Amino acid sequence: MMVGEENRQSATRERPMTTDKRPLTGKTILVTRSTEQSSEFSDRLTQDGAKVLSLPALEIGPPSSWQPLDDSIDRLDEFDWLILTSANGVNSFCERLLVRGKDRQHLTNVKIAVVGKKTAQILKKRGIEPDFIPPDFVADALVEHFPESVAGCQILFPRVETGGREVLVKQLAERGAKVVEVAAYESHCPQTIPPET
Known part of the structure; x- marks a missing residue:
């Protein structure tokens, strides 16, 4: 039983603890809108804690x-x-x-x-x-x-x-x-x- 406790404690130490309670914290979101049209949406995602990757599927x-x-x-x-x-x-x-x-x-x-x-x-x-x-x-x-x-x-x-x-x-x-x-x-x-x- 002790080994299990140690493993759980070890896993907890390896994973960084975050106090960020925003709804998208720890999430990575790919935004495919054109660059001109994605900034407002991307900003909202970032404000909610997401890491945003921009890869426009269309260019205008x-x-x-x-x-x-x-x-x-x-x-x-x-x-x-x-x-x-x-x-x-x-x-x-x-x-x-x-x-x-x-x-x-x-x-x-x-x-x-x-x-x-x-x-x-x-x-x-x-x-x-x-x-x-x-x-x-x-x-x-x-x-x-x-x-x-x-x-x-x-x-x-x-x-x-x-x-x-x-x-x-x-x-x-x-x-x-x-x-x-x-x-x-x-x-x-x-x-x-x-x-x-």
């Missing part, structure tokens, strides 16, 4: 050409609705708006629909209030709960250049909308893994 960058987005921004008054489905879409669209010499005042004649709380928050940080946020934070809910008939509506949809779901555009078109999709950003897998990971 510009589209192959700004021309289609710029052309659409130049003719904003032709659109009834602007649909933004991601923080990346909001940021890219708003930055190009400024590049084209326009600001939020140029959006007064177009209604804005967004998908998700985070997308709405990013838009609001830029001083722009969305006109419609669906109750469920998925693109499919946008069409299902759209506040008016889209038949005959001209809709501008800045989005990721490649990939992404086609359901939203298809459903809007089936209901009679003319949707103009333009590349606002591109996402791709990182080419290398940082050595510190």
